[in-house]
Amino acid sequence: MRITVEGISEGKPIPGPFAFAVPDPKEHMNLSDNRNPKVVWDGAPEGTRSFALLVVDPDAPTDASDVNQEGKTVPEELPRADFYHWVLVDIPAEVRQIDEGEDSDGVTPRGKSTGRVEKGVRGANDYTDFLAGDPDMKGVYGGYDGPCPPWNDERLHHYIFTVYALDVTSLGLDGDFRGPDVIKAMEGHILDRASVTGTYTLNANV
Template identity: 30%
Template sequence: MSLDRPVAPNPYELLPAVPSFTVTSEDVTDGAPLKDDQVAAEGNTSPQLAWNGAPEGTESYVVTVFDPDAPTPSGFWHWVLVDVPADVTSLATGAASGDLPGGAFHVRNDGGEQGFMGAAPPEGDMPHRYYLVVHAVSEPTLGVDADASPAVVSFNLAFKTLGRAVIHGTYQH
């Protein structure tokens, strides 16, 4: 069963341009299908990420995973990790379910949990894209708390993002 709808644009191309920097992953290959570990019904484990080359003046990071292909007008947020200290430049596989660095914290994903939710597109739907993004932030704290929605986090990022590092994986059920 396909929901027969157009492919959404890359949502990060719709935002004001900011410098890019590099993010890599031992668990996600850019543009390739996600491993079972990053699928909700399988491993439901946050991927390893490492980044470098963030713009000068970076005071903290926000890490997100977003699916623009979810059958909703607002896509689906799978992970929103806020206030990662500026001296942290990697997260281990499974970091979302362990001790978070410094004052970092999760806001609820669109599944209602604070943490990482793996890929979970409707069965038979088109391949979904999962954008893993590290946002370099101009302040030590984004200025939100754990009760903020992913949309509020994104709104605050619009004014405090110095740079963005993006990779994406795909998944089809």
Template identity: 30%
Template structure:
């Protein structure tokens, strides 16, 4: 299918209405192009992220980065971290490189690039701009009870019944 005629992918949380909170970054601006450093070609340096204003009863967080515009039926998972303690409300730039940079029980899942780390934007050359949706889910449980063999899609399914609020930050990239 010609990329000009391929319909745009739906927003991943369309129809799943939840309270929201704030997700910010000094390296990303919502709605703006992704900085080169956060792309695969630029080194896959994960952005710094800070979140606030989540519900008081939050027990943990799950973070994901998803590209719904990837030319595959399931989109493309670039990053997933589970079991982020409720006391952890910031990730430094580069924290996506390894579990060694994460506090407490938090751990990375293997994304669609095959690594348990952040994988930067890498849309096909000539494709339209892709959206990269960074999402922090506030959860009502300390853990989703998954291990590092889980996929980001499985974790998102498990989080659905435990998500009490959500924060997103969306950037774009075109090769």
């Protein structure tokens, strides 16, 4: 299989319009366009009955104590964990692309709905947890929301876009299911996969 994420090249920075936030010299960061990029794939193997699309950042800090705190940094050596930015499953077998802005076009306070959309079924991304303590932003964040790594993080973050070809029409997931739920449900059903990785930082020193 092959995947193309328009505007994102392997190992290169993700453009600001596809991010949740962009750097700001005075405020550290400002909210961005938060548009999902166009994702196109082909070369699916025979027997493909649906696709799943995940975007994960494996560089999320496991300890948020110093995240976005003045006078502090998030050290590069701090242990990291996965943070899912896009969870979309049960994409019909005939679909070969998600258009730019189709799943996200702007930051939506309190999130977007999960469940059935035109090209699949949305799960909840990890902003659902990250923003749970913010009274103005807390909610369930369905579909795509772009990069917003800590502005004081010493580590460059990586965002892995992966499309999976599956041998089932549905993974049987509903409600506010999450990235790890998809990984578990796909076990034994993956025929092929393709990925591209972009990078992003809000730290001018990285």
